Amino acid sequence: MQELNIEVCLSPLLFDTYKNPDAVVVVVDILRATSAICSAFENGARSLIPVATIDEARKYKDKGYTVAAERDGYILDFADFGNSPFNFTRDKVSGKDIVYSTTNGTMTIELAKNSKNILIGSFLNFSAIYRHLLGCESDILILCAGWKGKVNIEDTFFAGALAHQLVKSGRYKTDCDPAKIAIDIWLAGKDDKMGYIEKAAQRSRLRNKGLDDCIAFCLEADSSQIIPCVKDGVLRVLD
Amino acid sequence: MQELNIEVCLSPLLFDTYKNPDAVVVVVDILRATSAICSAFENGARSLIPVATIDEARKYKDKGYTVAAERDGYILDFADFGNSPFNFTRDKVSGKDIVYSTTNGTMTIELAKNSKNILIGSFLNFSAIYRHLLGCESDILILCAGWKGKVNIEDTFFAGALAHQLVKSGRYKTDCDPAKIAIDIWLAGKDDKMGYIEKAAQRSRLRNKGLDDCIAFCLEADSSQIIPCVKDGVLRVLD
Numbered sequence: 395m396q397e398l399n400i401e402v403c404l405s406p407l408l409f410d411t412y413k414n415p416d417a418v419v420v421v422v423d424i425l426r427a428t429s430a431i432c433s434a435f436e437n438g439a440r441s442l443i444p445v446a447t448i449d450e451a452r453k454y455k456d457k458g459y460t461v462a463a464e465r466d467g468y469i470l471d472f473a474d475f476g477n478s479p480f481n482f483t484r485d486k487v488s489g490k491d492i493v494y495s496t497t498n499g500t501m502t503i504e505l506a507k508n509s510k511n512i513l514i515g516s517f518l519n520f521s522a523i524y525r526h527l528l529g530c531e532s533d534i535l536i537l538c539a540g541w542k543g544k545v546n547i548e549d550t551f552f553a554g555a556l557a558h559q560l561v562k563s564g565r566y567k568t569d570c571d572p573a574k575i576a577i578d579i580w581l582a583g584k585d586d587k588m589g590y591i592e593k594a595a596q597r598s599r600l601r602n603k604g605l606d607d608c609i610a611f612c613l614e615a616d617s618s619q620i621i622p623c624v625k626d627g628v629l630r631v632l633d
Numbered sequence: 634m635q636e637l638n639i640e641v642c643l644s645p646l647l648f649d650t651y652k653n654p655d656a657v658v659v660v661v662d663i664l665r666a667t668s669a670i671c672s673a674f675e676n677g678a679r680s681l682i683p684v685a686t687i688d689e690a691r692k693y694k695d696k697g698y699t700v701a702a703e704r705d706g707y708i709l710d711f712a713d714f715g716n717s718p719f720n721f722t723r724d725k726v727s728g729k730d731i732v733y734s735t736t737n738g739t740m741t742i743e744l745a746k747n748s749k750n751i752l753i754g755s756f757l758n759f760s761a762i763y764r765h766l767l768g769c770e771s772d773i774l775i776l777c778a779g780w781k782g783k784v785n786i787e788d789t790f791f792a793g794a795l796a797h798q799l800v801k802s803g804r805y806k807t808d809c810d811p812a813k814i815a816i817d818i819w820l821a822g823k824d825d826k827m828g829y830i831e832k833a834a835q836r837s838r839l840r841n842k843g844l845d846d847c848i849a850f851c852l853e854a855d856s857s858q859i860i861p862c863v864k865d866g867v868l869r870v871l872d
Contacts, residue, residue, distance in 0.1 A: 404784055407646055411782040543650040545643055545784070547810045571786045574832050575818055582817045593813050 402573040423539030427499025432518040433479035438488030442629035454493040514622035547594035554580030641812040662778030666738025671757040672718035677727030681868035693732040753861035786833035793819030
């Protein structure tokens with residue numbers, strides 16, 4: 395078998411420097427968008443329609459859609475709920491198409507839209523996505539959402555966890571510096587994930603807004619076996 | 634004393650997300666531009682004129698200047714020499730104004746040109762720049778040149794070394810995720826710098842081109858006490 399390559403992109407602003415159109419893209423925004431997306435599908439959502447702007451989200455609301463939308467952690471006034479994975483409960487999302495807009499996550503999904511395959515990764519579906527990627531005959535690009543263009547700790551940490559496991563499998567190699575940086579960040583923090591994520595600026599932001607109840611949940615591996623993917627611009631469960 | 638802040642920018646493409654015009658900017662491209670710049674001044678160069686494009690470099694050559702210029706490690710055909718710190722020998726540079734253009738380093742300097750103070754950092758002048766920064770009443774932005782817009786290991790590693798020492802001093806704090814990532818990369822590799830830099834893609838590039846003779850030199854701390862700075866677009870020794 396051919397050895398495949400993993401790359402890690404630490405910020406959406408660096409996406410254009412990665413030039414492998416055949417790579418499977420794994421979008422990562424673990425605090426909180428991609429964890430929330432995994433929760434939504436775990437609780438039976440039919441689809442999530444990611445929209446990048448507040449205006450678009452409002453138009454959908456006017457048409458009668460359920461809308462989950464936040465900026466900087468605050469729920470938009472017209473939205474039904476925000477971006478905590480705990481918001482996407484079965485009674486609110488089961489069987490529905492939910493419109494979804496967040497500070498960093500949905501814009502990152504939008505950015506990757508021309509890629510052949512786009513998957514959504516978080517610790518919630520870590521092993522599921524790992525096993526799926528092992529079976530892919532594709533290079534992988536792990537695309538971190540970061541924070542307003544900046545590199546962040548939590549997405550780098552997750553990217554490192556996934557890259558490390560894939561390299562350990564022997565099926566993948568990496569010659570990408572950011573992937574190696576991410577792996578070392580994972581190795582530095584893996585024995586105390588909650589303690590390590592204490593360093594992250596997003597940890598403080600969520601604490602200051604009283605939104606940090608979900609962090610342990612977002613760091614716990616394998617509560618879901620579902621892999622969300624993007625098809626024709628809409629998030630669905632991978633067949 | 635007021636506690637000052639350190640930030641680290643891991644790629645020139647992310648520079649615009651840092652919005653502190655008062656910060657001292659430390660430009661870092663340790664393999665090899667900022668190490669070469671330190672060597673040039675250590676060997677008596679009067680100034681280095683950084684130019685971003687090959688065309689500009691050629692025009693200076695036509696006017697009779699000594700030109701150091703490379704792209705991807707290769708010396709430009711019209712240049713006098715390239716970007717190894719070993720090229721900037723006393724007989725070639727002492728007392729001269731040298732025109733200088735490299736793949737990543739000079740473009741990064743150009744990017745920072747509107748900053749109030751721009752310094753050049755490398756392991757060669759590590760303690761000198763550390764002591765200077767301790768005396769500054771300014772926030773600090775360590776700006777990594779990276780590789781063609783991508784984050785690289787060696788500049789992240791150096792940024793971590795400098796940020797770590799400054800935070801340890803108690804004079805500086807950081808709430809910047811990339812600074813904390815850089816510090817952990819430094820801590821992961823500091824006990825075997827040569828071994829750690831083996832991972833870097835630039836390490837392989839230089840090896841493949843037979844240009845890796847300077848790596849140990851570039852990683853060795855404190856062979857110079859000189860701090861290069863940028864004044865009116867030109868590199869000089871800080872007064």
